[in-house]
Amino acid sequence: MVSFADILQYVFSGITIGAIYAMVGLGFTMVYNSTSIINFAQGEFVMLGGLLGVTFVNGAKNFGVPAPYAIALRLVLAVGTTTLVGMLMEKLAIEPTDRLTTFHYAGLAIIIFALARILGGLTVGPALAVMIVLTAAAYLLLRRKTVESMRNPSVLQLIIITIALSILIRGIAMFTFGKDPYFMAHFVPEQPISIFGATVLPQTLLVVVAIIVVVILVGLFFGFTLTGKAMKACAFNRDIAKLMGINDRWMILLSFAMSASVGAVAGYFVTPITLMDYDRGPMLALKGFGAAVLGGLGNGYGSVAAGFILGILEALGTGLISSGYKDAISLIILLAVLFYKPSGLFGSAEAAKFKEF
Amino acid sequence: MIEDDETQEAKAVNAVEKLINKENVLAVIGPSISGSSLAVKPICEKAKVPLVSVAAAEKIVIPIEESIFVFKSPQIDSHVAVRIFEQIKKMGIDKIGIISSTSAFGNQGRMQLQHYAKEMAVQIVADETYAPKDTDMTAQLKKIASSGAGAVVNWSIEPAQSLVPKNMKQLGMKIPLFQSHGFGNPKYIEAAGEAAEGIIFPAGRLLVVESLPADHWQKKVLMNYKTEYEKKYSPPVSTFGGHAYDSLWLVVNSMKAKKISPDMDLAQARKLIRDGVEETKDWVGTAGHFNMSPKDHTGLDKNDSLEMLTVDKGGKIIPLSQKK
Numbered sequence: 001m002v003s004f005a006d007i008l009q010y011v012f013s014g015i016t017i018g019a020i021y022a023m024v025g026l027g028f029t030m031v032y033n034s035t036s037i038i039n040f041a042q043g044e045f046v047m048l049g050g051l052l053g054v055t056f057v058n059g060a061k062n063f064g065v066p067a068p069y070a071i072a073l074r075l076v077l078a079v080g081t082t083t084l085v086g087m088l089m090e091k092l093a094i095e096p097t098d099r100l101t102t103f104h105y106a107g108l109a110i111i112i113f114a115l116a117r118i119l120g121g122l123t124v125g126p127a128l129a130v131m132i133v134l135t136a137a138a139y140l141l142l143r144r145k146t147v148e149s150m151r152n153p154s155v156l157q158l159i160i161i162t163i164a165l166s167i168l169i170r171g172i173a174m175f176t177f178g179k180d181p182y183f184m185a186h187f188v189p190e191q192p193i194s195i196f197g198a199t200v201l202p203q204t205l206l207v208v209v210a211i212i213v214v215v216i217l218v219g220l221f222f223g224f225t226l227t228g229k230a231m232k233a234c235a236f237n238r239d240i241a242k243l244m245g246i247n248d249r250w251m252i253l254l255s256f257a258m259s260a261s262v263g264a265v266a267g268y269f270v271t272p273i274t275l276m277d278y279d280r281g282p283m284l285a286l287k288g289f290g291a292a293v294l295g296g297l298g299n300g301y302g303s304v305a306a307g308f309i310l311g312i313l314e315a316l317g318t319g320l321i322s323s324g325y326k327d328a329i330s331l332i333i334l335l336a337v338l339f340y341k342p343s344g345l346f347g348s349a350e351a352a353k354f355k356e357f
Numbered sequence: 358m359i360e361d362d363e364t365q366e367a368k369a370v371n372a373v374e375k376l377i378n379k380e381n382v383l384a385v386i387g388p389s390i391s392g393s394s395l396a397v398k399p400i401c402e403k404a405k406v407p408l409v410s411v412a413a414a415e416k417i418v419i420p421i422e423e424s425i426f427v428f429k430s431p432q433i434d435s436h437v438a439v440r441i442f443e444q445i446k447k448m449g450i451d452k453i454g455i456i457s458s459t460s461a462f463g464n465q466g467r468m469q470l471q472h473y474a475k476e477m478a479v480q481i482v483a484d485e486t487y488a489p490k491d492t493d494m495t496a497q498l499k500k501i502a503s504s505g506a507g508a509v510v511n512w513s514i515e516p517a518q519s520l521v522p523k524n525m526k527q528l529g530m531k532i533p534l535f536q537s538h539g540f541g542n543p544k545y546i547e548a549a550g551e552a553a554e555g556i557i558f559p560a561g562r563l564l565v566v567e568s569l570p571a572d573h574w575q576k577k578v579l580m581n582y583k584t585e586y587e588k589k590y591s592p593p594v595s596t597f598g599g600h601a602y603d604s605l606w607l608v609v610n611s612m613k614a615k616k617i618s619p620d621m622d623l624a625q626a627r628k629l630i631r632d633g634v635e636e637t638k639d640w641v642g643t644a645g646h647f648n649m650s651p652k653d654h655t656g657l658d659k660n661d662s663l664e665m666l667t668v669d670k671g672g673k674i675i676p677l678s679q680k681k
């Protein structure tokens with residue numbers, strides 16, 4: 001017989017699982033809202049936040065930083081580094097589909113130089129010569145090409161680029177961190193809190209608090225700052241936003257930075273509960289994407305709520321039906337909702353008509 | 358030649374096709390997981406290339422008529438299941454809950470547990486699973502706790518298995534936890550932290566080589582492997598690396614015995630290596646004594662190759678018999 005304590009425990013389990021989906025879903029929303037892109041490297045941001053967090057934990061220990069500061073310092077460092085990765089990703093892979101700037105040619109030059117030195121085995125002088133010749137050739141070739149054929153890539157092309165990048169980031173993470181799972185001490189005492197016979201970890205509550213803080217900050221940013229409103233304008237119509245004097249490339253860069261930092265915050269807070277390894281990204285991205293779609297793509301609050309709903313459904317499915325079918329149960333419900341209401345639980349059907357994707 | 362299958366079955370198939378058809382290898386060692394090994398088995402059988410798998414599932418080498426060229430060096434899962442049940446009976450437990458990963462390793466283990474439960478007169482009162490990338494198993498474990506099970510058996514090889522003891526601790530479950538030999542990686546024990554204390558699992562003796570008496574028959578082989586390994590690599594030894602070592606030496610020994618030379622016909626050399634591995638007798642590897650035969654392509658004995666281990670205070674692994 002299933003008791004009340006059992007059900008309550010399933011709900012708590014669902015909150016633990018759902019909190020991660022909610023954070024990943026929120027990250028998806030952020031990039032989607034200013035670019036209409038689904039950034040499938042979102043799961044990788046979570047993974048990086050967690051793994052970098054662990055790395056900085058060991059670093060902080062070595063440098064003798066006192067514990068309470070260390071938690072905050074690590075958070076800033078892990079999130080900062082991941083944000084940088086997100087921005088680089090946009091600069092090096094998304095922006096070149098639109099335009100090529102001095103920045104890209106400089107990056108290209110460095111790569112050619114490195115390849116000439118490492119693979120070609122050239123000394124500094126000849127390597128520099130090769131670099132100048134090839135970069136100049138690339139400039140002459142691509143200058144016209146970018147204008148003519150690469151301009152205005154479709155959203156689908158950009159999404160495929162993000163999938164490629166997620167594989168690249170995962171590969172680099174595998175070589176940097178190895179394949180073993182990483183773990184981190186809980187930020188708060190590990191003693192579970194017992195409520196009506198069901199238990200929940202204090203760290204889980206901390207994750208929920210982190211989500212609430214992030215949601216409030218993001219809400220304030222989009223609702224009350226000029227930059228936030230400009231970002232929203234870019235999502236509605238890039239061309240008109242540009243005509244209004246909004247620097248669209250800057251807005252897109254910012255959205256990638258923000259989604260990377262939201263992902264990293266999620267990774268940093270959940271790693272003590274879930275452990276983290278280089279390969280976690282794709283599964284998190286899939287579930288987080290499910291949450292974002294269920295909540296109505298582009299609706300931040302919706303995707304957070306949907307993340308928790310998916311998590312709780314999964315846990316209840318496990319507890320009351322069968323753990324073998326838990327993913328199937330949550331996916332069937334996701335499909336059923338989308339069948340009935342394609343714009344998602346909290347999405348508006350009118351707004352969906354104007355969406356490119 | 359080394360190929361990385363990234364523990365994905367499709368990539369393992371591609372890699373083995375490449376090794377056999379492009380690189381013309383004499384024998385293949387690996388893959389390291391059961392799913393991939395089962396996936397590449399028919400390829401090696403068809404091409405008549407010896408495959409010495411580093412994965413556990415017994416199905417890799419049965420039925421023997423379909424495994425002429427296929428061998429494996431890790432302990433087989435049915436032995437592990439039987440050893441776990443023997444220990445469970447010894448502790449006077451007759452009802453258990455099982456929780457396993459949905460990967461091939463976990464699934465094969467689950468089937469072995471179900472198969473031997475009847476024979477050993479142990480009742481499985483809850484049978485739960487989790488996906489290899491899952492992040493929380495409290496729901497499954499709560500179900501087991503409410504089912505009246507006297508012990509939990511967790512069968513998995515992925516990092517996620519470290520969450521099971523942690524989640525049990527969170528739920529305040531006091532019943533003993535048994536793990537499969539897939540737990541034989543000190544990293545997993547480290548990841549489970551304090552919650553790992555008291556876990557019982559059968560595994561090769563590599564993890565407890567220091568606790569073995571000096572005159573133990575396996576001590577020298579294990580000590581050698583451990584010293585050589587730790588000279589070269591920084592992570593601590595796990596039983597998994599030992600299996601690869603065993604597989605490699607099974608092939609090398611066979612090549613030496615059959616005097617394989619570079620000018621030999623490829624098909625003939627492959628056949629000879631296969632015969633050589635099958636003729637291995639009384640060879641001590643990290644997993645135990647290997648006694649291959651045309652009927653047995655693992656060649657390990659359940660008591661010889663597995664030791665019941667437990668995690669003591671401070672995360673130290675010791676033989677269960679030495680626990681105070």
